[in-house]
Amino acid sequence: xxxxxxxxxxxxxxxxxxxxxxxxxxxxxxxxxxxxxxxxxxxxxxxxxxxxxxxxxxxxxxxxxxxxxxxxxxxxxxxxxxxxxxxxxxxxxxxxxxxxxxxxxxxxxxxxxxxxxxxxxxxxxxxxxxxxxxxxxxxxxxxxxxxxxxxxxxxxxxxxxxxxxxxxxxxxxxxxxxxxxxxxxxxxxxxxxxxxxxxxxxxxxxxxxxxxxxxxxxxxxxxxxxxxxxxxxxxxxxxxxxxxxxxxxxxxxxxxxxxxxxxxxxxxxxxxxxxxxxxxxxxxxxxxxxxxxxxxxxxxxxxxxxxxxxxxxxxxxxxxxxxxxxxxxxxxxxxxxxxxxxxxxxxxxx
Amino acid sequence: xxxxxxxxxxxxxxxxxxxxxxxxxxxxxxxxxxxxxxxxxxxxxxxxxxxxxxxxxxxxxxxxxxxxxxxxxxxxxxxxxxxxxxxxxxxxxxxxxxxxxxxxxxxxxxxxxxxxxxxxxxxxxxxxxxxxxxxxxxxxxxxxxxxxxxxxxxxxxxxxxxxxxxxxxxxxxxxxxxxxxxxxxxxxxxxxxxxxxxxxxxxxxxxxxxxxxxxxxxxxxxxxxxxxxxxxxxxxxxxxxxxxxxxxxxxxxxxxxxxxxxxxxxxxxxxxxxxxxxxxxxxxxxxxxxxxxxxxxxxxxxxxxxxxxxxxxxxxxxxxxxxxxxxxxxxxxxxxxxxxxxxxxxxxxx
DNA sequence: GGCGCAAGTGTGAGCGCTCACACATCGCCG
DNA sequence: CGGCGATGTGTGAGCGCTCACACTTGCGCC
Numbered sequence: 027x028x029x030x031x032x033x034x035x036x037x038x039x040x041x042x043x044x045x046x047x048x049x050x051x052x053x054x055x056x057x058x059x060x061x062x063x064x065x066x067x068x069x070x071x072x073x074x075x076x077x078x079x080x081x082x083x084x085x086x087x088x089x090x091x092x093x094x095x096x097x098x099x100x101x102x103x104x105x106x107x108x109x110x111x112x113x114x115x116x117x118x119x120x121x122x123x124x125x126x127x128x129x130x131x132x133x134x135x136x137x138x139x140x141x142x143x144x145x146x147x148x149x150x151x152x153x154x155x156x157x158x159x160x161x162x163x164x165x166x167x168x169x170x171x172x173x174x175x176x177x178x179x180x181x182x183x184x185x186x187x188x189x190x191x192x193x194x195x196x197x198x199x200x201x202x203x204x205x206x207x208x209x210x211x212x213x214x215x216x217x218x219x220x221x222x223x224x225x226x227x228x229x230x231x232x233x234x235x236x237x238x239x240x241x242x243x244x245x246x247x248x249x250x251x252x253x254x255x256x257x258x259x260x261x262x263x264x265x266x267x268x269x270x271x272x273x274x275x276x277x278x279x280x281x282x283x284x285x286x287x288x289x290x291x292x293x294x295x296x297x298x299x300x301x302x303x304x305x306x307x308x309x310x311x312x313x314x315x316x317x318x319x320x321x322x323x324x325x326x327x328x329x330x331x332x333x334x335x336x337x338x339x340x341x342x343x344x345x346x347x348x349x350x351x352x353x354x355x356x357x358x359x360x361x362x363x364x365x366x367x368x369x370x371x372x373x374x375x376x
Numbered sequence: 377x378x379x380x381x382x383x384x385x386x387x388x389x390x391x392x393x394x395x396x397x398x399x400x401x402x403x404x405x406x407x408x409x410x411x412x413x414x415x416x417x418x419x420x421x422x423x424x425x426x427x428x429x430x431x432x433x434x435x436x437x438x439x440x441x442x443x444x445x446x447x448x449x450x451x452x453x454x455x456x457x458x459x460x461x462x463x464x465x466x467x468x469x470x471x472x473x474x475x476x477x478x479x480x481x482x483x484x485x486x487x488x489x490x491x492x493x494x495x496x497x498x499x500x501x502x503x504x505x506x507x508x509x510x511x512x513x514x515x516x517x518x519x520x521x522x523x524x525x526x527x528x529x530x531x532x533x534x535x536x537x538x539x540x541x542x543x544x545x546x547x548x549x550x551x552x553x554x555x556x557x558x559x560x561x562x563x564x565x566x567x568x569x570x571x572x573x574x575x576x577x578x579x580x581x582x583x584x585x586x587x588x589x590x591x592x593x594x595x596x597x598x599x600x601x602x603x604x605x606x607x608x609x610x611x612x613x614x615x616x617x618x619x620x621x622x623x624x625x626x627x628x629x630x631x632x633x634x635x636x637x638x639x640x641x642x643x644x645x646x647x648x649x650x651x652x653x654x655x656x657x658x659x660x661x662x663x664x665x666x667x668x669x670x671x672x673x674x675x676x677x678x679x680x681x682x683x684x685x686x687x688x689x690x691x692x693x694x695x696x697x698x699x700x701x702x703x704x705x706x707x708x709x710x711x712x713x714x715x716x717x718x719x720x721x722x723x724x725x726x
Numbered sequence: 727g728g729c730g731c732a733a734g735t736g737t738g739a740g741c742g743c744t745c746a747c748a749c750a751t752c753g754c755c756g
Numbered sequence: 757c758g759g760c761g762a763t764g765t766g767t768g769a770g771c772g773c774t775c776a777c778a779c780t781t782g783c784g785c786c
Contacts, residue, residue, distance in 0.1 A: 037771090037772075039447050039771085043771095043772055043773085044772065044773065045772090053735075053736090054735065054736045054737080055736090055772095055773085056735075056736060056737080056774090057734090057735065057736080059773070059774065059775095060734095060735090062773095063774085066733095067733065067734060067735085068734070068735085069733085069734065069735090072734080072735085086500075086503070086504040087504065087772085087773075088444075088504070088506065088771090088772055088773070089504055089505040089506060090440060090443045090444045090449065090505075090506050090771090090772080090773090091444050091741095091771070091772035091773040091774090092772080092773055092774075093440045093741095093773090094438075094440045094441050094444050094741050094742070094743085094771090094772080094773070094774090095740080095741055095772075095773040095774040095775075096741085096773080096774055096775085097389050097741075097774090099440065104484075108469050108472065108473060109469075110462065110465060110466055110469065110663060112460065115460060115465050116460055119458050119459075119460065119486055122458065122484055122485075122486040123458060123486055123488065126485065126486070131483055131501075131505060132483065132484045132485070132486075133451075133481055133482065133483055133484075134454075134472055134482045134483075134484040135472075135476065135482070136469055136472040136473055136476070136482075138473065150436075151481075153436070154436040154437065154438070154439055155439040155440075155481060156438065156439060156440050258663060259663060259664045259666070259667035260663070260666070260667065262667070263667050284663070284664060287664050287667050287668070288667045290667075290669065291667045291668070291669055291671070294669050313460060313608060313609060313610075313634070314609045314634060314637050314664075316609070316610070317609035317610065317612070317613050317637050317638045317640075317641045318637070318641070318668075318669075319640065319641055319644050319668075319669045321641070387741090387742075389741085393741095393742055393743085394742065394743065395742090403765075403766090404765065404766045404767080405742095405743085405766090406744085406745095406765075406766060406767080407764090407765065407766080409743070409744065409745095410765090412743095413744085417763065417764060417765085418764075418765085419763090419764065419765090422764080422765085437742085437743075438741090438742055438743070440741090440742080440743090441741070441742035441743040441744090441771095442742080442743055442744075443743090443771095444741090444742080444743070444744090444771050444772070444773085445742075445743040445744040445745075445770080445771055446743080446744055446745085446771085447744090447771075
């Protein structure tokens with residue numbers, strides 16, 4: 027650390043300001059400004075002198091003043107559903123890291139409920155706070171629609187873990203991924219696959235359900251009524267009890283891994299072996315998925331990378347408002363583990 | 377939405393500014409300022425007129441300008457270890473929500489590694505960005521020490537999920553919680569308890585290990601060498617294979633639930649029943665803990681509440697710099713589920 | 727050797743707001 | 757009925773910086 031301004035400081039709030047540095051270095055404040063901003067046209071010796079003065083005074087340029095004068099805040103707002111769920115939390119992490127790595131700061135808004143109203147309020151607040159771009163992570167369907175309908179102000183990226191972004195963007199195709207999962211089960215000989223859906227106010231839940239339905243229909247397999255969960259293991263367990271009671275059920279596709287966990291326990295308690303009697307498939311590939319009993323077959327999506335890409339697209343819009351974003355499409359990978367197996371009618375088989 | 381400034385706007389960046397509102401309302405800019413800040417001494421009719429003008433112009437006060445002029449940013453910086461781990465993520469959520477609820481904005485910094493260097497860098501950056509307080513979530517031990525050693529600048533709260541805060545604060549007593557867990561196992565007749573520790577560069581891992589050791593010593597039970605994990609299910613699995621091979625192992629206390637998950641699988645694969653042959657206890661009570669096979673006995677800590685309290689303490693320091701923080705101590709609750717049972721020497725018992 | 731040009735440096739103004747005042751206006755008392 | 761306080765309102769200055777320009781120098785050139 028420096029000796030922290032033992033000299034007089036002109037700043038109203040105690041800290042040394044630009045003129046203090048300028049005075050000590052024997053230059054004008056403008057030269058100090060140029061040094062701070064790495065602008066050319068400063069003699070090397072002068073620059074050195076200014077740097078030394080800054081160090082001696084423990085000077086730090088005021089981000090706030092700089093923002094006001096330049097009109098740029100170098101801040102990106104992130105509005106996210108504030109849940110303990112793996113998906114949103116992971117995406118958030120990717121997004122935040124990417125923003126910081128690009129040299130911007132992050133202003134976060136964690137919503138307990140990401141509906142229309144809170145979405146609009148948050149965006150409003152971030153806008154008046156001067157953010158240069160906004161990333162929305164996993165809004166509910168109506169919120170996503172409302173955000174897309176907003177008059178174009180600051181560039182925005184809506185990540186709904188299922189579909190697109192405002193004005194083209196990242197699409198994690200849960201639909202296509204789900205189709206692959208269902209086909210995998212069908213290929214193993216299962217007559218059909220049951221679905222445990224997430225809350226349908228999320229696009230992700232919808233597209234996964236759609237994918238499941240599409241694959242079933244394409245194969246001419248019967249489409250039973252999907253069950254409804256809330257992403258939690260608890261709801262998966264509840265659904266599992268229902269499913270376990272039905273001897274015809276031989277394969278279940280859960281919309282996320284947490285629900286699959288609950289499913290696994292319910293099946294186990296009912297004495298139905300996985301994958302001997304029932305095959306289970308999840309979605310997300312949470313880090314624990316490989317260590318469940320049995321290790322879970324699931325769909326992996328690279329959420330951190332999704333966040334990174336979204337930020338890259340957003341920033342290119344922020345910095346070159348002319349560039350049109352190029353849509354990106356990411357399809358989750360099927361990770362086959364031990365929770366899925368061949369269909370064995372009425373039999374038990376490991 | 378408003379008709380968004382159909383009138384001329386004076387602002388350099390296109391948006392209407394205070395003088396525009398003042399002009400339209402036929403008052404001075406100072407009166408507008410008073411209205412914005414809900415200050416008394418404005419006639420009700422005048423206030424109404426100003427409000428109407430603001431609405432008509434679609435005026436939003438510039439947060440940046442306001443910060444510069446007032447010297448207050450109403451922003452709290454949050455530095456957190458950016459992991460997918462349940463603990464940090466949950467605390468972060470509690471902290472962010474509490475800050476926002478108090479009317480402050482949040483500036484987040486998600487660190488892939490929360491060591492000394494990155495801690496110092498982040499604090500430095502946040503300080504120059506003008507935050508009025510800082511919350512650090514789960515720094516490594518040396519980082520926590522470095523933060524505490526910092527010269528008093530902005531108020532800071534260090535949450536290390538095991539111990540305290542700068543200048544007194546929240547203490548989640550992992551030590552005492554762990555002792556309870558070990559005693560529970562000892563009371564069930566187990567001759568001793570093995571420990572699967574987290575990375576010891578975290579205070580939380582250390583205090584949990586200390587609690588385990590203390591309880592064992594107090595009971596005169598043998599203290600075997602603890603195993604070392606990295607919080608992940610993968611590392612729990614690896615440790616589990618080692619433990620499963622030792623027929624003397626009858627009880628294991630894992631420093632978090634994720635590692636316990638890996639443990640459970642390894643034990644299962646080795647044919648050692650839980651809790652018949654081996655009892656397992658975790659830490660955190662992740663939402664899935666109750667739905668594992670078997671449902672996991674674990675220690676629950678209210679991390680969201682911890683975050684909330686920490687923020688409350690921080691803000692009271694921010695707003696009344698004189699008030700001394702009153703230390704708070706939270707002890708995790710033992711949640712007994714099906715993964716722990718009576719000690720049965722050499723026997724198998726459900 | 728006076729000119730143009732680059733490199734280096736300084737000056738004025740202003741970003742959009744809040745602070746600390748000064749200034750009007752009114753009712754009401756002695 | 758002059759003066760006092762309360763109430764409402766306006767003025768000047770300045771937060772700490774960046775912008776756009778104006779100004780110096782030194783150097784090579786015809």
